[in-house]
Amino acid sequence: MGKIRAWSAVLLVLVAAIAAAEAKSKPKVCNKGWECSGSIYCCNETITDYFQVYQFENLFSKRNSPVAHAVGFWDYQSFITAASVFEPLGFGTTGDKQTKMREVAAFLGHVGSKTSCGYGVATGGPLAWGLCYNHEMSPSQDYCDDNYLYKCTEGAQYYGRGALPVYWNYNYGLIGDALKVDLLNHPEYLEQNATLAFQAAMWRWMTPMKKKQPSAHDAIVGNWKPSKNDTLSKRLPGFGLTINILYGDQICGQGYIDPMNNIISHYQYYLDLIGIGRQYSGDNVDCAEQVAFNPSYKADTATS
Numbered sequence: 001m002g003k004i005r006a007w008s009a010v011l012l013v014l015v016a017a018i019a020a021a022e023a024k025s026k027p028k029v030c031n032k033g034w035e036c037s038g039s040i041y042c043c044n045e046t047i048t049d050y051f052q053v054y055q056f057e058n059l060f061s062k063r064n065s066p067v068a069h070a071v072g073f074w075d076y077q078s079f080i081t082a083a084s085v086f087e088p089l090g091f092g093t094t095g096d097k098q099t100k101m102r103e104v105a106a107f108l109g110h111v112g113s114k115t116s117c118g119y120g121v122a123t124g125g126p127l128a129w130g131l132c133y134n135h136e137m138s139p140s141q142d143y144c145d146d147n148y149l150y151k152c153t154e155g156a157q158y159y160g161r162g163a164l165p166v167y168w169n170y171n172y173g174l175i176g177d178a179l180k181v182d183l184l185n186h187p188e189y190l191e192q193n194a195t196l197a198f199q200a201a202m203w204r205w206m207t208p209m210k211k212k213q214p215s216a217h218d219a220i221v222g223n224w225k226p227s228k229n230d231t232l233s234k235r236l237p238g239f240g241l242t243i244n245i246l247y248g249d250q251i252c253g254q255g256y257i258d259p260m261n262n263i264i265s266h267y268q269y270y271l272d273l274i275g276i277g278r279q280y281s282g283d284n285v286d287c288a289e290q291v292a293f294n295p296s297y298k299a300d301t302a303t304s
């Protein structure tokens, strides 16, 4: 009896000591108001500190011109409001200032290239036309595949919508669950609400396609180390890997093809415009020789 009591006293002391140590080593959680709250990532600069409305306007200077297809839809505020959900998880808030700005340029580079209506002869150059679309214009099919958990809703259409366009019922279902918005029944929300459209894209950016794989975020901020297998498959950290993660062998491992070069061009154009410069694109900018993480399956976010 006495022995047991003594031991429990020792245990209690131990538990208390561990709790104290935990409290001491617990990373500091910061509150920057609505933009970034309750996370170690909020202690440093957040997106509005280094990416302001004039920079957004420079990047997407043609989006509200009369010939654009989503006039009045996309704006800086919806980008920032959407980001407030992901900044506490490290989106645009990880590492030093250059790393943060590079991530924002990388994310927006993907967005810009997927939503562009710029062609060779467009005024301002082909790279000035990001955020020209918010949905696919002439869908070639209905993107309904009922072999999945998320059954298509009668009358709903699952063509490409959003900032990193979402295609197919199962992707709408998955992202809707993640964001707690009923996108399976209301896929149209993604072309009606720019905040939601950015949020869906940021969720895709922050979420690995499969367990144990890096997210695009991990790839660009340096959170991921290649295994031997990865190195053999030429998968190395950098912007090229974000293309691999989002598009796999639709774009990667095919040499220097136009669809890949187009995404990279947007990324580097934005790096120049936001004030870092393309010389800081980082290593491994392309995925020309990379083997896809996930070999081809039905298009996830097929090119628009």
Ligand SMILES: *[C@@H]1O[C@H](CO)[C@@H](O)[C@H](O)[C@H]1NC(C)=O
Pocket: 040, 041, 044, 093, 094, 095, 096, 097
């Ligand atoms: C905060 O900034 C410092 C200095 O730039 C950087 O080393 C650190 O990784 C940042 N913290 C987080 C959580 O990213």
Ligand SMILES: *[C@@H]1O[C@H](CO)[C@@H](O)[C@H](O)[C@H]1NC(C)=O
Pocket: 181, 193, 194, 195, 196, 199
């Ligand atoms: C747009 O989406 C955001 C994020 O899900 C939500 O908070 C907001 O209420 C939506 N706006 C409208 C007008 O539905």
Ligand SMILES: *[C@@H]1O[C@H](CO)[C@@H](O)[C@H](O)[C@H]1NC(C)=O
Pocket: 229
């Ligand atoms: C390494 O790559 C091979 C061929 O792609 C694959 O079969 C194997 O499972 C991979 N090993 C690991 C540990 O991922």
